[in-house]
Amino acid sequence: MTLTYRPGDSVAHRLDPRTKLGFQVAFAAAAFAHTTPAGLAALTAVAAGVLRGSDLSARRALAEYRFAFPFLVGGPVLSALTLGPPWVRWEPGFDTALASYRVVLVLLVSAAYLRTTPVRDSRAAIQHLVPGRAGRLLGTGVGFVFRFLPVLQADLRRIRDASAARLGDRRGPVDRMRLVGVAGLARSLSRADRFALALRARCFSWNPTLPPLSFSRADVPALAAGLALLAWAVV
Template sequence: MLSYEPGDSLAHRLDPRSKLAVQIGFAAAAFAHTTPRGLAALTVVTLAVLYLARTDPRRVVWAFRFVVPFLIAAPLLDGFAWGVWFVPAEAVGPALAGYRVLLVLGVAAAYVRTTPVRDSRAAIQWAVPGRVGQFLGMGVAFVFRFLPVLRADVGRIRDAHRARLGTERSVPDRMGMLVTAAFNRAFERADRFAVALRARCFSWNPTLPELRFSRLDAAALAVAATFVVLSLVTVVPPRTVLSMSVGFVPVGTR
């Protein structure tokens, strides 16, 4: 499981907004240049980003193993043809698209590993002003807070069902029982939580960490802007893509 880990890597020191900009730019560039050459260059970028975030690429692949069946099934099914069995040319497109997904996941993983919730919340409220942004900010913080609690609840409910031979029942029955129990607990917790929040002057405008762009962020934003420009250029000479990725590494390690 991939989640925030404190550290002092370069990626940890960046502002959350510039990290989000890099992710979005990277995804745009990857979708615009799903060619062997483009993806090769972006692989270098992905590895550089993971290095800057001190994240082992193997951990990322393991964390996202659930998408692998989709990535393998698409080229296999598309390449399959009656009579000749397999047409490799038909499988190339889906295979490249699948690899692209892995790269985008890798860059996103670097953000997840290096950004604390409070920073993300401040970034949301910066991006979405007013009540909506405040609701999204506080709501996201609550989701982070309660996810482990509710996962433990669901785990305990399943254990209790197993201990009482609940596994002998039909699938709809088991689903119904699990969901009912989990819902009741979640609603009880929500109502107690709401009372606790009101008792503590639950307000729309708590003090959040101040977001500040540094010189490092200027470099990251330049990288993000480069990605966006590259994604808008439909036919990019391969050299441009390569120089972009090579240019990124010294910026980060400086």
């Protein structure tokens, strides 16, 4: 799956996680500040460069985020439709479509981060940036999410495949959503209980020994790009 760390030797793999986190924040700020055709065209080129530097294809990344597509596509359609004449207003629909595309670009950059950053490094970066107990709590939560989300995705995929093997794909969409949703929720709660038990059995520590982090010359271009994006967002 794309939404998990994969070892590699790409440019993004060699960057410090704090650099990548800062770049993501700057990219998101620029995307929200310049939601125009010209701005999004420039950010598309940046996102393409990020994916290339991460050895990650856009097709694979988008496949992992396909659950968000109904909302990203449905938003512009609902914004364009009206309950009376003229029935369709193109300008609101176009503005919402730009906002949806902005979200897609941010998701692509996030996928590159997840693909190239170990969970322990992400936790270490957050605890370096946010000091004290708040940083430990935030870092622990992020680490749990990064480890737990791929497991839940795999569970939902197995539930959907099992339902299709039992001719569940011949049911209506509402019935399919209900079956997969209820089974997925039950599986998530069960996994959460086992996860909590495993943490207690392993004497979970709030302050573990984290990997050392250090900036290198490879981080300089990425930091400069992040600062440029942040300045563009502010301007």
